[in-house]
Amino acid sequence: MEVVFAVLFLTFLSLAIGELGGGSIFGTIGGWLGILTALIAWYTALAGLLGRTGIFSLPVGART
Secondary structure, three states: OHHHHHHHHHHHHHHHHHHHHHOHHHHHHHHHHHHHHHHHHHHHHHHHHHHHHOOOOOOOOOOO
């Protein structure tokens, strides 16, 4: 779950820099990071749902 929030932070940071005049490349990077954030979040959610069934599980790392 920490990875989702870390990538989300980088997404918002890139989009903010792009919006504040850092150049259009930061907006593009922020967009791609947003797509990556969505994919990671979907994977994490799917791993949580499948892990509860006990039939199939996806690797997500150690839970603390």
